[in-house]
Amino acid sequence: MMQRNILTLLVTVAAATMAQQEPPPSFNPDRSLVYKAVEGDDLKLDIFQPTAWKRSDSRPAIVFFFGGGWTGGTPAQFYPHSRQLALRGMVAISAQYRTKGSHGTDPFSCIEDGKSAIRWVRAHAAELGIDPNRIAAGGGSAGGHVAATTGVLKGLEDPTEDSSVSSRPRALVLFNPVIDTTEKGYGAEKLGTRQLDASPVHHVRPGLPPTIIFHGTADTTVPFENVKRFQAEMRKAGNECELVPYENESHGFFNYARNFEAYLDSTSRADAFLKAHGLAP
Secondary structure, eight states, rough: HHHHHHHHHHHHHHHHHTSSOOOOOOOOSSSSEEEEEEEEEEEEEEEEEOOOTTTTTTEEEEEEEEEETOOOOOOOGGGGHHHHHHHHHHHHEEOOOOOHHOOOOOOHHHHHHHHHHHHHHHHTOOOOOOOOEEEEEEETHHHHHHHHHHHHOOOOOOOSSTSSSOOOEEEEEEOOOOOOOSSSSHHHHHHHHGTGGGGGGGGGTOOOEEEEEEETTOOOOHHHHHHHHHHHHHHHOOOOEEEEEEOOOOOOTTTTTTTTHHHHHHHHHEEEHHHHOOOOO
C-alpha cells in the first residue's frame, strides 16, 4: 500500500511538472543507428538524447515499438513520447521492425526484431551513454505486444545473435497492448495454429518485469477485458502490474496527434512509474 501511495504521489508531481512545459520543440531524433540487417534491409533505432547527454553517461533508457497490427506503422508514432522522456533525462529510442507491409513477415518476426532491438541496445550501452541494467520497453497496440513479448515470452530469439546478452527489459510501459492473441483478443487469424505461442497472457509466471498499462475502457480493437485479465494473472503470480483505465476512450487514444491531454497524462504517468523503479532520473 505504501508503494502505491508513493507511486500516486510521483504521478501527481510529474503530471503537474510536465503540464507546465510547452510541447517539445522538435520530434526529430538526434541520430539513427542500424541494429540489424535482414533481407537486404537495415533496421534502425531512432534515438532521442537528453540535452546534457554525454557518451560517458549511464542513463536509463526505454525502447518503443510502434503499432499497426504487425502489418504497418512507423517509428514516428513514438517520437513525441521519446522526445518528452528525453527532456526528462532518459535516452529514449523508437525502433523500426519488420511488418507484413514492409517485409511480408508474420508477427513472430516482429517479436524476434523486438528482442533483437533490446539486446542490441544492451550490448551497445557504453556508446549510447546508458546503463545496460536500466532498459525498459514500451509500445502501443501491436507494438505494445512486441514490447510485452520481450519481457514475458521465452525463446523466439534470432538464432544468429549472442544469447549471452539478455533481450529482456527491466520494465514494461504498454499502451492499449495486444495481450491475448486468441479469439478472445486480437490477431488469432494472423497466427493460426500458433495463437498461444505469441499470447503474453498465457505465459505469465513469477519474476516478470514490473508493468504499467494504459488502456481505454471503450477499446473495441483490443478489449479492455484482456488487460484486466492480464493484470489479474500478473498479480496472482506475484508480479507488479498497474492498469490505468481511460474511461470511454477507444483504441489509440494515447497518440500525440489525436489527444494531447491523454498523451501528456499517460507519458507523465509512465515517467513516474519508471522513476519509482529506478528507471528514470
